[in-house]
Amino acid sequence: MKAHHSGKIRDKSTMVAASVAFLISTGCVVVWLYYFHSTEISRDPNAWGVFATYFSGILTPILTFGSVLWAVKSLKAQIQSSQQDREIAEDEVRFRHAVECLERGFNSIKTVVGPDQNHFVRLEWLTSARWLEAGAATAELLVTDVYKELYESHKELWKNSFRELINPSANPVLNQPSIYGQVGLGRHSILGLEPHSVYVVFAFMTWNRDDEIDEVEINIDDISPAYIGPRLYLQGFSRD
Known part of the structure; x- marks a missing residue:
């Protein structure tokens, strides 16, 4: 029962992290389109490289921070489950x-x-x-x-x-x-x-x-x- 409970906690944390990542990614696209919607789609690879750098520069720190938070929550859940099992x-x-x-x-x-x-x-x-x-x-x-x-x-x-x-x-x-x-x-x-x-x-x-x-x-x-x-x-x- 305890393991099932901790599993549900980890699943919920994963869904929250995925939802946040999706919203941030969507937000980045919306901001880009808002400022550059009148710009034609470029065929220059260098322009696409700048676009990728823009996404990477914003998403990487946020996703890294989110991964750390998820790992900490998962670790806490495991520790709590282990303590409960030991008490029992x-x-x-x-x-x-x-x-x-x-x-x-x-x-x-x-x-x-x-x-x-x-x-x-x-x-x-x-x-x-x-x-x-x-x-x-x-x-x-x-x-x-x-x-x-x-x-x-x-x-x-x-x-x-x-x-x-x-x-x-x-x-x-x-x-x-x-x-x-x-x-x-x-x-x-x-x-x-x-x-x-x-x-x-x-x-x-x-x-x-x-x-x-x-x-x-x-x-x-x-x-x-x-x-x-x-x-x-x-x-x-x-x-x-």
Whole structure:
């Protein structure tokens, strides 16, 4: 896509340069005819040499300048395309690493959280939190919109995986503060889970306050009449 765009720029520059050259050439002929229209066409080669010198003296510097401008524009387009290609290539590496960090964060804590697992192994929670932070730091370096959006979509998928794994509703013991460590010992206590790791994991799992789904307008006309129940339920929420 980028190469096609730069090609269109070069084609446009070429057309502009050709149009300018044509107009200048036509202008030279018009000026010559204006001053020498009453002069008969000469059969003297020397006269035609003077005529050619006239055209050459006017057109050569202008066309040379135009060629330089075209070359500069073409070079700028190539440099810009090269920079964009490099940004995309670098973002692809960053994106893959950021998503891999989220996956590793999940896999780290998955080994200790589960029905038959010891939920609170300090090292595994620390490792998980560090991977999540590494992923977030790498995502901050993304510069292209497409990879930013891709990362956010993958991030939401991994958030759901964390929520399904660490689910206080399914496992009420997760709502007891004492199981994370003795309350009131301070942030530097070596007993229980490291508090920063607990914060990072649960903050990652938390729903964003600004949820895009809140911006969706409900219109029951978009739902098939075959779905009677949902249509009746949504009537009170549908826009007028």
